[in-house]
Amino acid sequence: xxxxxxxxxxxxxxxxxxxxxxxxxxxxxxxxxxxxxxxxxxxxxxxxxxxxxxxxxxxxxxxxxxxxxxxxxxxxxxxxxxxxxxxxxxxxxxxxxxxxxxxxxxxxxxxxxxxxxxxxxxxxxxxxxxxxxxxxxxx
Amino acid sequence: xxxxxxxxxxxxxxxxxxxxxxxxxxxxxxxxxxxxxxxxxxxxxxxxxxxxxxxxxxxxxxxxxxxxxxxxxxxxxxxxxxxxxxxxxxxxxxxxxxxxxxxxxxxxxxxxxxxxxxxxxxxxxxxxxxxxxxxxxxxxxxxxxxxxxxxxxxxxxxxxxxxxxxxxxxxxxxxxxxxxxxxxxxxxxxxxxxxxxxxxxxxxxxxxxxxxxxxxxxxxxxxxxxxxxxxxxxxxxxxxxxxxxxx
Numbered sequence: 001x002x003x004x005x006x007x008x009x010x011x012x013x014x015x016x017x018x019x020x021x022x023x024x025x026x027x028x029x030x031x032x033x034x035x036x037x038x039x040x041x042x043x044x045x046x047x048x049x050x051x052x053x054x055x056x057x058x059x060x061x062x063x064x065x066x067x068x069x070x071x072x073x074x075x076x077x078x079x080x081x082x083x084x085x086x087x088x089x090x091x092x093x094x095x096x097x098x099x100x101x102x103x104x105x106x107x108x109x110x111x112x113x114x115x116x117x118x119x120x121x122x123x124x125x126x127x128x129x130x131x132x133x134x135x136x137x138x139x
Numbered sequence: 140x141x142x143x144x145x146x147x148x149x150x151x152x153x154x155x156x157x158x159x160x161x162x163x164x165x166x167x168x169x170x171x172x173x174x175x176x177x178x179x180x181x182x183x184x185x186x187x188x189x190x191x192x193x194x195x196x197x198x199x200x201x202x203x204x205x206x207x208x209x210x211x212x213x214x215x216x217x218x219x220x221x222x223x224x225x226x227x228x229x230x231x232x233x234x235x236x237x238x239x240x241x242x243x244x245x246x247x248x249x250x251x252x253x254x255x256x257x258x259x260x261x262x263x264x265x266x267x268x269x270x271x272x273x274x275x276x277x278x279x280x281x282x283x284x285x286x287x288x289x290x291x292x293x294x295x296x297x298x299x300x301x302x303x304x305x306x307x308x309x310x311x312x313x314x315x316x317x318x319x320x321x322x323x324x325x326x327x328x329x330x331x332x333x334x335x336x337x338x339x340x341x342x343x344x345x346x347x348x349x350x351x352x353x354x355x356x357x358x359x360x361x362x363x364x365x366x367x368x369x370x371x372x373x374x375x376x377x378x379x380x381x382x383x384x385x386x
Binding site: 010012013015016019020022023026027029030031033034035036037038039040056057058059060061063064066067068069070071088090091094095097098099101102104135136138 | 197200201203204207208210211214215217218221222224225226228229232254255257258259261262263264284287288289290291292294295298299349352353355356357
């Protein structure tokens with residue numbers, strides 16, 4: 001009969017291996033946590049987030065998304081840039097109408113001038129400008 | 140040592156007297172003792188060798204075990220303070236960047252782009268700084284952006300699928316934002332000099348003017364309502380707004 005010997009692992013080695021795994025996991029998660037906290041929880045949006053609000057006429061949501069998606073290193077695609085221009089167009093339209101009906105025509109004209117600036121950046125969303133004005137001016 | 144029988148000279152190893160043959164009791168005892176000592180010596184030698192061999196086999200693992208236990212304690216401590224470390228890094232980054240970004244923030248304020256100001260300010264974590272001259276302006280500008288945001292949903296509620304509850308919530312938020320804009324000095328009274336330097340008051344005035352016109356144009360408030368906002372509870376203000384926008 002063949003003599004079979006089983007390789008028995010020393011209990012000390014087993015403890016060391018388990019401890020090593022725990023230590024690696026512990027340091028790994030701590031470093032990830034530090035990195036995540038250091039980066040902050042700034043929301044990130046993609047073109048779909050912008051386009052949904054723009055296409056459904058939810059200009060308030062579009063404005064909110066636009067502001068939350070600001071950062072010094074952020075670059076935007078052309079279609080997102082158009083959506084962002086629409087959001088700022090909406091802000092200026094709100095102010096223009098509020099100042100116009102209150103009789104502050106000088107400031108209303110200044111807001112109207114800025115509306116024109118943003119209107120020139122609307123690109124494929126140019127047709128939305130009339131809708132923004134309709135929502136803001138009449139509701 | 141002498142033989143007790145004949146007085147002949149005996150050696151310690153002599154089991155009997157070489158002269159008269161009498162047995163030597165001392166030699167028997169000696170040999171028994173020697174056998175016991177040899178056995179003890181052998182046992183001790185075996186134990187020493189055994190222990191030395193264990194250390195030889197496991198010494199490096201024991202060192203690793205001790206190092207790992209120290210690392211484990213360090214890891215637990217690091218886990219406990221990881222949020223503080225991350226937060227501190229963000230705060231330091233904000234302080235470092237503020238010097239360079241001050242021009243950008245001031246530019247937005249001068250242009251009246253309060254929305255861009257808030258977006259940029261928040262994206263760069265400047266609210267984490269303890270000595271922040273923009274703090275009050277940021278609070279006002281943030282509330283102003285909420286007013287702008289709500290105009291669309293108030294004027295076009297069908298597009299937002301608003302339920303009556305949603306309108307109530309929105310009016311509640313609007314009331315809180317309007318109240319915040321007109322009671323900033325009260326809210327920041329402890330640190331008003333630090334958080335609202337004189338150079339920033341012009342922006343607060345501008346935001347209040349805009350908020351007032353937005354409130355009268357879109358939320359149905361009168362000029363008298365706006366003027367009494369600082370003295371009115373937010374609940375009362377919310378009720379007025381809800382009543383006016385619903386009619």
